Every structure is written in structure tokens, then in C-alpha cells.
Amino acid sequence: MSVVAAEVSKWAVRDVSFELPPGSVTALVGANGSGKSTLLNVLAGHLPPRSGHTSIAGRVAYVPQHKPMYKNFEVPDVLEFGRRMNTIWDHKRADDWLTRFKVPRKLQVGDLSGGQRTHVTLALALGSRPDVLLLDEPMSELDPLARRKVMRELLTEVSDNGMTLIFSTHVVAEIGGVADRLLLLSGGRLLVDGDTDELLEEHVLYTGPRDPEPPVEGPVVLAKHSQSQSQFLVRSGGTQVDEPWTARYVTLEELVVAHLERVA
Numbered sequence: 001m002s003v004v005a006a007e008v009s010k011w012a013v014r015d016v017s018f019e020l021p022p023g024s025v026t027a028l029v030g031a032n033g034s035g036k037s038t039l040l041n042v043l044a045g046h047l048p049p050r051s052g053h054t055s056i057a058g059r060v061a062y063v064p065q066h067k068p069m070y071k072n073f074e075v076p077d078v079l080e081f082g083r084r085m086n087t088i089w090d091h092k093r094a095d096d097w098l099t100r101f102k103v104p105r106k107l108q109v110g111d112l113s114g115g116q117r118t119h120v121t122l123a124l125a126l127g128s129r130p131d132v133l134l135l136d137e138p139m140s141e142l143d144p145l146a147r148r149k150v151m152r153e154l155l156t157e158v159s160d161n162g163m164t165l166i167f168s169t170h171v172v173a174e175i176g177g178v179a180d181r182l183l184l185l186s187g188g189r190l191l192v193d194g195d196t197d198e199l200l201e202e203h204v205l206y207t208g209p210r211d212p213e214p215p216v217e218g219p220v221v222l223a224k225h226s227q228s229q230s231q232f233l234v235r236s237g238g239t240q241v242d243e244p245w246t247a248r249y250v251t252l253e254e255l256v257v258a259h260l261e262r263v264a
């Protein structure tokens with residue numbers, strides 16, 4: 001069963017097709033201009049696809065990258081705006097988020113810090129009780145501790161409420177242990193779409209003496225050769241290899257970078 005399904009093209013996004021199960025957490029990753037914001041806008045219904053279609057079961061909330069908000073609203077006005085704009089509104093859920101992140105209630109949105117504004121937009125989005133929450137680089141204005149806390153709280157929202165979360169990010173190191181699914185875009189095309197645990201089990205890095213061929217069978221993601229050494233990242237799924245070769249699993253960051261390097 002899928003809660004989000006897409007098969008779309010729009011501007012630089014070309015024939016991107018995927019399905020996401022309910023309650024999943026998907027990281028949307030890719031270089032600048034690879035089409036992440038475009039895809040999220042199309043999913044949110046803000047941009048019509050040039051061709052193809054999307055389908056989302058249930059209510060959608062979308063927090064765009066630049067977090068547009070009325071700057072002269074005070075924080076409580078933003079929640080009141082949320083209450084009036086949404087047929088379903090959970091004031092406590094929104095208000096609790098602001099309390100948790102100590103957002104000053106008396107200030108106008110324009111006087112809040114970038115991180116505090118992020119919390120207000122997240123509170124607004126969560127208050128609408130979305131089945132699917134789309135976040136475009138939600139962490140970009142948060143400090144490292146706040147990033148962790150926000151991610152932890154969002155995961156709690158996912159597990160408590162069965163919400164499906166899709167977020168774009170450039171900080172690949174932060175998606176390990178968070179995202180159960182990876183969508184990797186490059187030049188508007190989907191390079192990788194898979195379960196993060198399965199992807200990590202498949203990708204193995206082999207290091208050994210210089211050789212034009214890897215020591216195992218399987219699709220080679222990346223090959224690098226120095227004068228005396230060769231390295232192959234192979235979707236082989238196994239670390240069994242004869243000496244002098246060595247094999248190890250890679251991190252999600254190494255996996256993403258290797259796929260991006262391959263097409264660079």
C-alpha cells in the first residue's frame with residue numbers, strides 16, 4: 001500500500017517515479033538544482049506537473065524552503081491563522097511544539113530568529129494534522145543540537161500519528177538512522193530509490209591492488225584507481241573477498257557521494 005505515488009516531469013525533473021508507504025520517513029537528497037524543491041512543489045500541488053501525475057492519500061502539509069510568513073503577525077496570530085485556514089486544526093499539537101522549542105510568544109514573526117521561524121512554520125504544519133508532511137530543507141537555519149531535537153520530535157510525530165514524512169536535505173550525515181527511505185535526485189532524474197537499510201547492505205567497498213576489474217560480481221557504482229591501488233564500490237551485498245582484497249560496508253554519506261560522483 002502506498003500513501004504517496006508520483007510519476008512526474010516538470011522543468012528539470014524528468015520521469016521521476018516512486019511510491020512511498022504510510023508512516024515512512026523519506027530523505028530527498030541531491031545536488032543544488034537537482035529538482036528537490038520542484039518535486040516537493042509538485043507533490044504539494046503548488047505546481048502542476050508538465051506530464052504525469054501524483055497521488056497523495058489524505059491531508060498534506062508543506063513547508064517550503066523559504067518559509068513564507070506574515071512578518072508582522074505575532075506568534076499566537078500565526079496559530080490563529082492556522083486555525084482559521086484549516087478545517088481540521090489541532091491547537092495543542094501546534095502550541096506544544098512552540099513550547100518544546102521555547103519560541104517567544106510575544107514577538108512578531110519578523111523579529112524571530114531564523115531557527116525560531118522554522119519552529120513556527122513546523123508548528124503550523126503539524127497543527128493541520130497532516131497525513132503527509134513535506135519539508136524542504138527544514139533544518140537549514142537550525143543549530144546542530146536543534147537539528148537533532150527537531151528530527152527526534154518529528155520521528156515521534158511519525159510514530160505517534162502514523163504520519164508520512166518527506167524532507168529534503170543536503171546534510172547526508174544526518175539522515176542515517178532517521179530516514180528509512182532514500183530518494184536521490186541528480187539532474188532531475190532519480191538515481192537511487194530504496195530502503196536505506198537495504199541500500200547499506202547492498203553497497204560494499206573493495207580495496208586491493210590495482211586491477212581494472214572488481215574482485216566480485218555485481219553492478220559497479222564507482223571505480224577509483226591510483227598507481228598501486230584500486231577501489232570499487234559494488235552493489236554486491238557481500239563482504240566475502242579473497243586476500244589481498246579487503247571489503248567493508250559504507251556509510252549513507254559515502255553511498256550518496258559515490259552515486260553523485262558517478263554521474264558528475
Ligand SMILES: Nc1ncnc2c1ncn2[C@@H]1O[C@H](COP(=O)(O)OP(=O)(O)OP(=O)(O)O)[C@@H](O)[C@H]1O
Nearest residue numbers: 011012013030031032033034035036037038039065
Ligand atoms: N520557472 C522555472 N522554469 C524553468 N526552470 C525552472 C523554473 N524554476 C526552477 N527551474 C529549474 O529547475 C531546476 C531544479 O530546481 P530546484 O529548485 O527544484 O532544485 P533543488 O534541488 O531544490 O536545488 P537546491 O538544493 O539548490 O535548493 C533548476 O535548474 C531550476 O533552475
